[in-house]
Amino acid sequence: MISVFGSVNMDLVAYVESAPALGETVTGRAFRTVPGGKGANQAIAAARAGAEVAFLGAVGEDAFGPQMRRTLAESGVDVTGLRTVPGVSGIAQIVVDDQGGNSIIVVPGANGTVTAPSEAELEVIARSDVLLLQLELPIEAVTAAARAARAAGTTVILTPAPVQPLPGELLDAVDILVANEHEAAAITGRPDHEEALRELKARVDWVIITLGSRGALTAAPGTGPALHVEAPKVRAVDTTAAGDTFVGALAVAHVERWSPDRAVRFAGAAAALSVQREGASTSMPTRAEIDRSLAGDVPPPDEHR
Template sequence: MTPTPATPTPHIAVLGSANMDLVAYVAEAPRRGETVTGREFRTVPGGKGANQAIAAARAGATVSMIGAVGADTFGAQLRSSLEHSGVDTDLLRRVDTPTGTAHIVVDDEGGNAIVVVPGANGTVKGLTPGDEAVIASADALLLQLEIPLKGVLTAARAARRHGVRTVLTPAPAQPLPAELLAATDLLLPNEHEAAALTGITDDPPAAARTLLAQVPEVVITLGSQGSLYAARGAEPVTVPASRVTAVDTTGAGDTFAGTLAVALAEGKSVPDALHWASSAAALSVQRPGASASMPCRKEIDAQAAEAAARTTDGTPS
C-alpha cells in the first residue's frame, strides 16, 4: 500500500502588532468614573499580530513575524515569547519607541474591554526588501489594524504582486481604504466589526453579502454562535461553535485567524477549516490570557475530533 504523502508545512507571514498585555481580572468591569477592586493582575505577551503568529505556529505552520518592539524589557519578553512558540523573529524590528501595550479588563463572564497604546507598533509604516521577500515566499499573509494603515496597505500590495493570499482582520474597526480591500483575499471581521464596516446590525448574512462587493471571501466570527463563510458565487457556510465555559475570551479571534490560515494553506475544505479553527478558539477561551491560551496542533486535532463525534451522535457540539 502506497503511503499518503505528508501535507507540506505551510509558511505564514504575519505583519502586525506586538504588545505586552496588562490584564486585570475583576468581577464586573468598572463603569465611567467608577473604581473597582481586581482579584488578579497578569502581564501576558500579546498584540493581534503576535497572537496570530503564535496561533499559526502552534497549529503547525512555519511563521515569520514582521513588526516592531522597543529596546526595553517588554520588547525582549515579546521576542522571547514568539521564539519560544517557534516564530521566526528576524524581521521583528528593535526601535527606540517603547513597546506597545494593551490594557485589558476581564470580567467574571469572560468578557473584556481593551485600550491599546501602539508604541513601537506605530513605527511600522512600510516594508524593507527583506520583509517583501518573506511575504513573497509565504503561502498566506495575515494582517490586522494595530499598526499604521500605510504599512498594512504596503504589505497587502506586496502580497498581491507575488500572488500570496492575504487574510485581513479589520480590528480595531475603522473605515478601510478601497485600495486595501482590493488587495484583500479573505476579510475576517467579528460580527461587531462587520456591522461597523457595513452599517448592518444584527444580520451577519446581510453584512457578508455587502462585504462581498469589496472582497472575494468573508468569514464573520460570531462568538458563541460560531462563524459564517461567504464567497462570491457560492452558498454561505455556517459552522457552530463548540459549547464550552469561557474563562477569558481575549485572543480567541486571533487564535481562530491564525489557525484558519494554516488550515486553508494546507488545503482543507472551507467547512473543515472553519471547524478546525473553531475548535482552536474553543480551547483558547477556556484558559486565561491571549497568547498563553493558544493550543498546539495535537490539542486542536483532538478537540476537532471530539466535536465531530458529538455532532455525529446527535449531541450538540
C-alpha cells in the same frame, strides 16, 4: 509558510468580577502581564497549530521588548524580521470580567513606527503562502504589505481590527476577510449579519463573520449561499485573543488546502479551546489539542501548561 505583518504588545491584564463603569473604581482579583498584540497572537496561534511562521513588526528598547521577542521565538515563530526601535513597546490594558468578556485599550508604541514594509520584509512576504494582516499598525503600512502580497501571489487574510474605514486599495488586495460581528456591522453600517456578509462578499472573495459562542458565518468562492458553522459548546473563562486564535488556525488550514467549511471548523475548534484558558498567547492550543477536539476527544483546558 505564513508571514505576519503586525503588532506585538505587552498585555497588562486585570481580572475583575465586573468591569468598572466610567468614574467607578473596582477591586480586581488578579493581575498578569502576558505578551500579546493581534499580530503576535495570530503568529503564535499559527505556529502552535503546526505552521512555519515568520513575524514582521517592531518592539521597543524597554524591558518588554526582549520578553516579547523571546515569547514569539519559544512558540516556534521566526523573529529574524522583528525590528527593535527606540522608545517603548506597544502595550494593551485589558480588563477581563468573570463572564470571560473583555475591554481593551491599545497604546501603539513601537508598532506606530512601522509606517511601511522594508525591502527585507517584502521579500519574506513574497516567499509566503499566506500573509496575515490586522489594523494595529499604521493603515498605510498594512495597505502596502497587502498590495505587495497580492502582486507576489501570496494569499492575504485581513482582520479589520481595531475597526476603522478600509481604503479601497486595501480591500482590493484582500483574499480572505475575517471580521467579528461588531466589526462587520461598523464597516458596512448593516447590523444584520447576513446583509453585512453579502456587502463584504461583493468586494472580497471569501468573507467570514465570527459570532463568538454562536459560531461563524462564512461565504467562500464557489460554495453557494452563506454557511453558518456552529461553535463547540464550552465554558468561556477569558475570550481575549479568541479571534486571533481563530485566524491563526484558519491560515494553517488554508495552507494545508482544507475546504472552506472544514477550515472554519478547524479554526472554531482552536478558538473554543483558547477561551477556556486565561490570557492571550498563553491560551492558544497546540495542533494535537485541536485535532483531538475535532475528533471529539477534548483535552482538559490546562493540559498544555
